[in-house]
Amino acid sequence: MNKTRQPFAILGMLFLMGTLLLACSSDKEQAGNIAATTAPATEASVSPAVPAATTRSYTDYKGHTAEIPVNPQRIIYSGETYGDLTALGVQAIGYPLSMGEGQVFEDKLTGVEDVGFPINLEKTIELQPDLIIYAGIEEADYEALSKIAPTIIFNTFAPLKERMLEIGDILGKKPEAEAWLAEYGAKEEAMWAQLKAAGMKDGETASVFTYYPGDRLFVMATTGLSQVLYGEQGFKPSPAIQQVLDDDMGFQEISLEVLQEYAGDRIFLLTPVAEEAKQSTDKLLESAVWKSLPAVKNGYVYTQDITKTSSDATTREWLLGELPAMLGKQ
Structure with a gap:
């Protein structure tokens, strides 16, 4: 009886061992497959970032x-x-x-x-x-x-x-530049509103003149103080100055004989640095041509140091506060 059951017991053990071996083999294959599919993702996740351009x-x-x-x-x-x-x-x-x-x-x-x-x-x-x-x-x-x-x-x-x-x-610093321009625009608009409330009339013209050594008289156009004066809401250039602006010139030398053609309702006279140019300016102020100008007769003449009327952003912003003060002194 026991001899008859022994072969069946042996066969059962062999069958069980075979099943366990197959299961182990299957588990290894699955583990290999999982590793194969997850390995690239793991490598990609730890790849170094591309350095920013300098x-x-x-x-x-x-x-x-x-x-x-x-x-x-x-x-x-x-x-x-x-x-x-x-x-x-x-x-x-x-x-x-x-x-x-x-x-x-x-x-x-x-x-x-x-x-x-x-x-x-x-x-x-x-x-x-x-x-x-x-x-x-x-x-x-x-x-x-x-x-x-x-x-x-x-x-x-x-x-x-x-x-x-x-x-x-x-x-x-482009964002900073954009922010500065927005702030400047708001200040400029407020300045013109202030001047118009103080009596500035629509369509009034203005001119900027200065002397250089050699008794050379210049009218300013696309540079310096003129850039502030001829803003969208600001003063208008005289027809003669408008031509200089149309020619995209920073300034133009003129003779005393044609000064009246360039002179506006208001005149801004820039005080030069050189002593010789200062003497030419003093001579201009005593001339009959100068005294005959409507702006001079009406007391609409303003002076400013030429070094304080540059085109740079810091000076332009400063002039927004200075211009009402200049006009208020008339």
């Missing part, structure tokens, strides 16, 4: 292309509108300090190194800039500077809005 390609208005820093830190600025930088809270490491003498932004130049005018190449090399912004247009200057650091030729005579958006882009 430079970018930029083409200036003269057609030069350079690789400039995304966020420049050591800037040399050589041009008339340094106040564009200060309006955005930026300080250069180098600037022709003679250009800043007497300017509204002069107090912002503490710690800035003098690179001279014309720009001194040895001093530029010494400062180790990572970006040079240059207002000159000579190709030889550009070639020399671009060998020191990435160099941009910048149009400092462009209109304020265009210029601020461009310099904001160059400096990696």
